Amino acid sequence: MMKKLFYFLPLVFFFVLAAFLLKGLELDPSAMPSALIDKPVPSFQLDTLESDTVMTEKDLTSKVLLLNVWATWCVSCRIEHPYLLKMAETGVNIVGLNYKDNDEQARAWLAELGNPYLFNLRDNNGKLGLDLGVFGAPETFVIDKRGVIRFRHVGVIDDRIWTEILKPVVDQLTSER
Amino acid sequence: MIPELGHIALIVALCVSFILGLLPLLGVARNNRVWMLSGQSLSVLMFLMTTCSFACLSYAFLTDDFSVRYVADNSNTLLPIQYKFSAVWSAHEGSLLLWVWLLTAWTAAVAWFGRFLPLQMHARVLAVLGLIASGFFLFTLLTSNPFARNFPFPPAEGADLNPLLQDFGLVIHPPVLYLGYVGFSVAFAFAISALLGGRLDASWARWARPWTMAAWMFLTLGIALGSWWAYYELGWGGWWFWDPVENASFMPWLTGTALIHSLAVTEKRGVFKSWTVLLAIFTFSLSLLGTFLVRSGVLTSVHAFATDPERGYFILAFLGLVVGGSLSLFAIKAPELKSIVRFDWVSREVSLLLNNLVLVVVMTIVLLGTLYPLIADALQLGKISVGPPYFNFFFIPLMFLLLLILPVGSRLRWKSTRQRYLANLFKKPLFIALILTPAVSFVATGLWLWQALLATFLFNWVVIHTVDDWFFQTRTASSFLARFRKPGLSYYSMFFGHLGIAVCALGIAYTALLSQEKDVRMEAGKHQTLGGYEFVFEKLEQVQGPNYFADRATVTIYQNGEPLAELKPEKRRYFSGRGQMMTEAGIRAGLFLDLYVAMGEPLDDSRQVWAMRLYLKPFVRCVWLGALIMALGACMSLLDKRYRFREVAEG
Numbered sequence: 001m002m003k004k005l006f007y008f009l010p011l012v013f014f015f016v017l018a019a020f021l022l023k024g025l026e027l028d029p030s031a032m033p034s035a036l037i038d039k040p041v042p043s044f045q046l047d048t049l050e051s052d053t054v055m056t057e058k059d060l061t062s063k064v065l066l067l068n069v070w071a072t073w074c075v076s077c078r079i080e081h082p083y084l085l086k087m088a089e090t091g092v093n094i095v096g097l098n099y100k101d102n103d104e105q106a107r108a109w110l111a112e113l114g115n116p117y118l119f120n121l122r123d124n125n126g127k128l129g130l131d132l133g134v135f136g137a138p139e140t141f142v143i144d145k146r147g148v149i150r151f152r153h154v155g156v157i158d159d160r161i162w163t164e165i166l167k168p169v170v171d172q173l174t175s176e177r
Numbered sequence: 178m179i180p181e182l183g184h185i186a187l188i189v190a191l192c193v194s195f196i197l198g199l200l201p202l203l204g205v206a207r208n209n210r211v212w213m214l215s216g217q218s219l220s221v222l223m224f225l226m227t228t229c230s231f232a233c234l235s236y237a238f239l240t241d242d243f244s245v246r247y248v249a250d251n252s253n254t255l256l257p258i259q260y261k262f263s264a265v266w267s268a269h270e271g272s273l274l275l276w277v278w279l280l281t282a283w284t285a286a287v288a289w290f291g292r293f294l295p296l297q298m299h300a301r302v303l304a305v306l307g308l309i310a311s312g313f314f315l316f317t318l319l320t321s322n323p324f325a326r327n328f329p330f331p332p333a334e335g336a337d338l339n340p341l342l343q344d345f346g347l348v349i350h351p352p353v354l355y356l357g358y359v360g361f362s363v364a365f366a367f368a369i370s371a372l373l374g375g376r377l378d379a380s381w382a383r384w385a386r387p388w389t390m391a392a393w394m395f396l397t398l399g400i401a402l403g404s405w406w407a408y409y410e411l412g413w414g415g416w417w418f419w420d421p422v423e424n425a426s427f428m429p430w431l432t433g434t435a436l437i438h439s440l441a442v443t444e445k446r447g448v449f450k451s452w453t454v455l456l457a458i459f460t461f462s463l464s465l466l467g468t469f470l471v472r473s474g475v476l477t478s479v480h481a482f483a484t485d486p487e488r489g490y491f492i493l494a495f496l497g498l499v500v501g502g503s504l505s506l507f508a509i510k511a512p513e514l515k516s517i518v519r520f521d522w523v524s525r526e527v528s529l530l531l532n533n534l535v536l537v538v539v540m541t542i543v544l545l546g547t548l549y550p551l552i553a554d555a556l557q558l559g560k561i562s563v564g565p566p567y568f569n570f571f572f573i574p575l576m577f578l579l580l581l582i583l584p585v586g587s588r589l590r591w592k593s594t595r596q597r598y599l600a601n602l603f604k605k606p607l608f609i610a611l612i613l614t615p616a617v618s619f620v621a622t623g624l625w626l627w628q629a630l631l632a633t634f635l636f637n638w639v640v641i642h643t644v645d646d647w648f649f650q651t652r653t654a655s656s657f658l659a660r661f662r663k664p665g666l667s668y669y670s671m672f673f674g675h676l677g678i679a680v681c682a683l684g685i686a687y688t689a690l691l692s693q694e695k696d697v698r699m700e701a702g703k704h705q706t707l708g709g710y711e712f713v714f715e716k717l718e719q720v721q722g723p724n725y726f727a728d729r730a731t732v733t734i735y736q737n738g739e740p741l742a743e744l745k746p747e748k749r750r751y752f753s754g755r756g757q758m759m760t761e762a763g764i765r766a767g768l769f770l771d772l773y774v775a776m777g778e779p780l781d782d783s784r785q786v787w788a789m790r791l792y793l794k795p796f797v798r799c800v801w802l803g804a805l806i807m808a809l810g811a812c813m814s815l816l817d818k819r820y821r822f823r824e825v826a827e828g
Contacts, residue, residue, distance in 0.1 A: 007508045007512055010459075010504045010507065010508070011501065014500055015501070017548075018493065018497055018501070020552050021469065021493055021496075021551070024551040073565050104695075104696065107696055108694070108777070111778060111790075112760075112790075
């Protein structure tokens with residue numbers, strides 16, 4: 001009897017898979033809360049893709065910023081990229097966190113697709129990403145003028161996400177003292 | 178008028194497929210010979226109707242009939258004629274029609290070449306294929322009709338084909354890939370018919386083998402073509418990205434590879450019967466899952482077609498019916514299958530089971546990595562990509578293991594192998610492989626890298642065993658020439674299959690380890706060196722193609738002061754509404770080294786100074802050469818006379 005049940009395993013496995021696929025059809029990328037909300041950006045010392053100047057968490061203060069986690073191995077980032085360029089054109093301040101990536105490839109990416117970032121932190125071994133609790137890429141953190149994380153968005157930013165979710169947050173933070 | 182004709186032909190084909198899915202099965206149940214035989218003519222009729230429909234859509238493209246919405250969205254009067262034709266399958270609706278057309282072509286082929294099979298079996302197989310086809314016809318007609326019109330105001334000009342797809346690679350890549358995907362439906366139909374019939378002897382495996390081999394051959398070629406196309410057309414110098422759509426084609430390839438090996442065991446030894454049936458179901462299910470992933474938009478991908486949840490629900494329901502139904506049938510019927518044959522632990526049976534195990538584990542890992550973003554999303558962990566680090570971490574060690582056990586599997590004897598025979602078999606090749614490895618590795622790479630040594634050892638290990646086994650098998654031949662004719666074509670099929678995977682693996686390892694790239698600022702007269710090659714930017718000119726403007730650079734490459742090659746990379750800007758930019762890389766291809774130049778962005782307003790990327794890609798050609806050799810192997814097995822059935826063997 002047990003042996004007969006064994007033959008049902010593939011079927012059970014398939015139903016679990018199908019349940020996820022069904023759920024997948026109903027889902028939409030959505031913002032998610034983070035334990036880091038309203039905490040300052042974790043301290044770091046990283047140089048940038050653009051130069052050898054070392055940046056720290058202090059360099060993320062004084063204006064409202066988006067900290068965008070990206071990598072050349074991330075297919076979704078390629079989809080997100082053109083929209084970031086548009087946002088940068090309208091004056092949004094975006095800082096890149098180049099996560100677990102190859103520097104050469106990352107520079108080539110920016111040269112080819114354009115650079116929407118003020119500068120790009122080189123997080124080659126993923127240390128800052130780990131401190132930020134990054135799952136993967138892309139992810140975007142909204143950071144206020146005092147360098148405190150105020151909002152986190154996991155996934156691709158597109159027109160809808162920006163106008164409906166992120167822009168209101170950025171506008172509100174900009175109007176703060 | 179012609180598009181309506183195509184639409185009607187498709188509807189007729191749908192009706193025929195319904196009848197094909199029911200009548201032969203009823204015939205088997207009632208033992209009605211005429212009903213069973215009807216499957217053959219119905220299959221041919223279904224194929225003719227779908228051909229007619231496909232021809233009508235092609236006609237609409239060739240005549241620029243922009244009143245058809247699909248044509249208006251994907252073509253343009255300026256498009257060169259060959260791309261007008263390939264534009265037929267450039268987007269969702271048309272590629273679905275191509276898919277179903279190829280399915281009916283396989284069905285018609287099974288109807289013709291299988292006419293010597295036992296009638297009941299043949300009727301069941303055709304009926305199963307008919308049922309699958311009716312699902313795809315319904316999908317096309319209900320959610321993705323390619324013949325929908327743009328009335329009352331058809332546009333005067335079409336939107337143009339995505340420039341990425343205006344390329345020879347796209348003309349052949351999808352049809353070949355789909356031939357592979359769809360071809361596994363035949364193996365699936367044989368497995369289901371065998372389950373339905375209940376009497377699962379080894380004969381079904383024998384009938385299914387050539388079909389599976391053919392599907393596998395096309396899938397191998399299709400994946401290789403896709404990879405080659407991505408390499409020269411995307412301008413990123415990469416040839417595999419672990420993109421969800423690539424994975425969707427790779428997963429059936431992995432289980433398909435397991436299946437062709439497992440079918441051999443089942444045919445020759447009558448064991449692993451239920452496992453082989455399960456693999457056949459898996460392989461086709463993964464082809465369907467691939468369709469679901471690509472068409473439903475649940476995953477983001479560079480390949481994603483226009484997404485539409487309605488389509489997603491339809492495919493998921495279809496997937497549930499086909500896979501759920503066949504796995505239920507398996508759960509009920511498979512326990513009745515018993516293998517009476519015994520075998521030892523040290524036998525070819527066990528080593529082939531090991532091969533199957535590794536392949537299925539690799540498939541599971543790829544599946545998990547592909548679906549992880551979806552699962553994470555469903556569990557509210559957010560939308561993310563899983564990158565190559567994950568895939569490479571698991572894939573490389575497992576492939577290592579697979580290549581290590583490959584010669585073991587091919588050289589052990591069925592049933593049981595004596596220890597002493599075993600030691601003799603492995604001592605010499607191991608010795609030669611160990612001696613040759615450092616030399617080959619150093620000559621090929623010019624460096625001492627432990628990864629390169631490891632990859633070279635695996636290559637030597639597989640190749641030496643394959644060649645040594647040939648000498649062993651042919652030792653009794655009377656003369657040297659007679660040796661070549663001694664083993665049958667099936668043996669050579671294995672021979673080339675194994676050589677192919679060794680060449681492919683070596684190419685992957687070397688190109689990953691040795692590739693060099695450099696981003697540079699170039700203007701006329703400037704030169705750069707990379708890996709001993711001097712790249713001189715000669716000039717920049719503006720040229721006009723049939724439907725684009727391009728900035729074309731001329732780069733001459735010198736080696737030791739001697740001119741070696743002249744490359745002309747381009748940055749194209751297409752005229753049509755989308756105004757898309759395209760990078761056309763300049764490549765000098767060689768078996769051992771590719772020199773690759775791609776243009777980035779202009780760095781000044783007069784478009785004279787450019788960011789450019791230079792690549793050295795050693796051994797990248799071996800990746801595709803290996804795939805070609807594998808496909809050649811599969812082709813030889815198809816030509817083997819053992820699989821031509823001429824006698825009528827009624828069961």
